[in-house]
Amino acid sequence: MGRRIVLGMLAAGTLTVAAAPTLQRAFETVTANDPTGLTGALPNGGGFRYYSVAASVPHKSATTYRLTVNGLVDHPSTYTLPELKAMPQTRLVRDVQCVTGWRVPRTPFEGVRLSRLLDAAGVRPTARAVRLTCFDGTYSESLTLQQARRADVLVALRMQDKDIGHAHGGPARLYVAPMYFYKSAKWLSGITVTDDVQPGYWEERGYDIDAWVGRSNGRDDAPTH
Numbered sequence: 001m002g003r004r005i006v007l008g009m010l011a012a013g014t015l016t017v018a019a020a021p022t023l024q025r026a027f028e029t030v031t032a033n034d035p036t037g038l039t040g041a042l043p044n045g046g047g048f049r050y051y052s053v054a055a056s057v058p059h060k061s062a063t064t065y066r067l068t069v070n071g072l073v074d075h076p077s078t079y080t081l082p083e084l085k086a087m088p089q090t091r092l093v094r095d096v097q098c099v100t101g102w103r104v105p106r107t108p109f110e111g112v113r114l115s116r117l118l119d120a121a122g123v124r125p126t127a128r129a130v131r132l133t134c135f136d137g138t139y140s141e142s143l144t145l146q147q148a149r150r151a152d153v154l155v156a157l158r159m160q161d162k163d164i165g166h167a168h169g170g171p172a173r174l175y176v177a178p179m180y181f182y183k184s185a186k187w188l189s190g191i192t193v194t195d196d197v198q199p200g201y202w203e204e205r206g207y208d209i210d211a212w213v214g215r216s217n218g219r220d221d222a223p224t225h
């Protein structure tokens with residue numbers, strides 16, 4: 001079955017991936033053979049797909065990883081992984097939902113609230129947004145400051161109760177629990193406070209910036225990405 005046909009079936013109707021195991025298998029086969037090469041099944045993925053818009057991504061270890069916070073802040077700073085681990089950690093258990101239709105129920109994520117890092121940096125009064133950048137050199141994301149300060153937005157260091165491995169965006173990725181998973185930028189390396197929202201990688205390609213699950217992008221079966 002062709003990708004277009006499966007996606008057409010999804011778009012057509014009442015069937016959802018979660019409600020139709022056969023269709024889900026077909027969908028998985030199709031996405032695993034994605035002609036764009038952007039996706040592929042993860043070994044031991046537990047329902048996750050591996051996504052990277054960059055062909056190759058450098059590995060960062062506990063000693064080489066750095067996270068920079070800069071922009072419209074009073075105290076620009078750079079964190080090491082041990083420094084992030086030493087901060088108070090928040091654990092959330094929610095469903096992961098990719099905008100193309102796959103979902104992983106009740107996935108634990110754990111890390112430092114983004115709001116804590118913003119407070120430590122001292123956000124200036126004119127600031128309105130946050131831009132997230134990645135050490136893959138390509139991907140980016142964005143949030144309004146109000147979204148970034150939500151209690152369910154983390155700089156995640158753990159996923160599925162394990163340190164986040166390279167394939168899932170480790171050592172640290174963004175985790176935006178209430179939004180489609182494309183907001184959760186992997187291989188996070190930069191947090192820049194800005195005066196306006198700058199659309200991220202997928203947002204420049206037509207996806208919603210405010211990517212609330214169930215309330216954005218029309219529906220959760222967007223055909224490509």
Ligand SMILES: Nc1nc2c(c(=O)[nH]1)N[C@H]1C(S)=C(S)[C@@H](COP(=O)(O)O)O[C@H]1N2
Pocket residue numbers: 048049050051052053054098099134136139140167168169181182183184185186187225
């Ligand atoms: N740096 C980076 N982050 C990214 C992406 C990406 O291609 N590069 N893809 C996004 C999309 S569309 C999804 S669904 C999730 C996939 O995360 P996973 O590879 O851990 O399953 O990562 C998001 N974050």
Ligand SMILES: [Mo]
Pocket residue numbers: 051098099100181182225
């Ligand atoms: Mo996605």
